[in-house]
Amino acid sequence: xxxxxxxxxxxxxxxxxxxxxxxxxxxxxxxxxxxxxxxxxxxxxxxxxxxxxxxxxxxxxxxxxxxxxxxxxxxxxxxxxxxxxxxxxxxxxxxxxxxxxxxxxxxxxxxxxxxxxxxxxxxxxxxxxxxxxxxxxxxxxxxxxxxxxxxxxxxxxxxxxxxxxxxxxxxxxxxxxxxxxxxxxxxxxxxxxxxxxxxxxxxxxxxxxxxxxxxxxxxxxxxxxxxxxx
Numbered sequence: 537x538x539x540x541x542x543x544x545x546x547x548x549x550x551x552x553x554x555x556x557x558x559x560x561x562x563x564x565x566x567x568x569x570x571x572x573x574x575x576x577x578x579x580x581x582x583x584x585x586x587x588x589x590x591x592x593x594x595x596x597x598x599x600x601x602x603x604x605x606x607x608x609x610x611x612x613x614x615x616x617x618x619x620x621x622x623x624x625x626x627x628x629x630x631x632x633x634x635x636x637x638x639x640x641x642x643x644x645x646x647x648x649x650x651x652x653x654x655x656x657x658x659x660x661x662x663x664x665x666x667x668x669x670x671x672x673x674x675x676x677x678x679x680x681x682x683x684x685x686x687x688x689x690x691x692x693x694x695x696x697x698x699x700x701x702x703x704x705x706x707x708x709x710x711x712x713x714x715x716x717x718x719x720x721x722x723x724x725x726x727x728x729x730x731x732x733x734x735x736x737x738x739x740x741x742x743x744x745x746x747x748x749x750x751x752x753x754x755x756x757x758x759x760x761x762x763x764x765x766x
Contacts (some may be wrong), residue, residue: 616685650658705748
């Protein structure tokens with residue numbers, strides 16, 4: 537059970553991602569991390585409001601969990617932390633853990649930060665991908681900016697059709713990201729504004745990401761959270 541910090545009244549605490557990181561010297565040789573959101577209010581279907589997100593960790597194989605106050609991201613629109621209220625984790629083996637964040641609900645885009653594996657609980661060490669920081673042309677690479685979540689730019693391209701209709705994958709809900717050895721690409725799965733399951737691929741964790749491909753359209757009763765299991 538996660539003991540939530542007493543920051544504000546919350547209806548429920550919901551884990552959104554988990555990852556295991558090698559930690560020499562500990563009993564099991566790893567530390568497990570869970571990112572969770574604190575839901576303050578439920579709204580219309582696909583909409584809810586969080587008060588914050590944070591990380592809990594375990595060094596005893598998940599028997600006990602401790603919430604790290606240093607990782608609390610208050611849902612404040614002027615800080616950039618509002619874009620990391622729900623996350624997906626990827627650890628590709630380059631020394632970093634990549635955190636893919638979305639705002640509360642299922643109406644936003646996605647953003648990415650990375651942090652050295654042993655600094656998961658230190659928000660000052662997180663680096664945020666800004667695709668536009670180095671120049672306006674697509675051929676100009678962006679850069680990682682340390683300690684400023686407001687610098688993160690949206691990852692996924694948005695298509696617009698006739699009369700301004702949004703194309704598949706324009707909004708992001710319950711995202712899962714992994715590196716696929718067969719495809720040799722990073723793969724992202726999530727549900728979009730049509731409640732369809734869509735997929736995007738990229739050669740790098742930060743993109744450029746492909747346009748969305750619909751894998752499954754809306755089903756009777758609804759579908760969501762197409763999580764990939766490592």
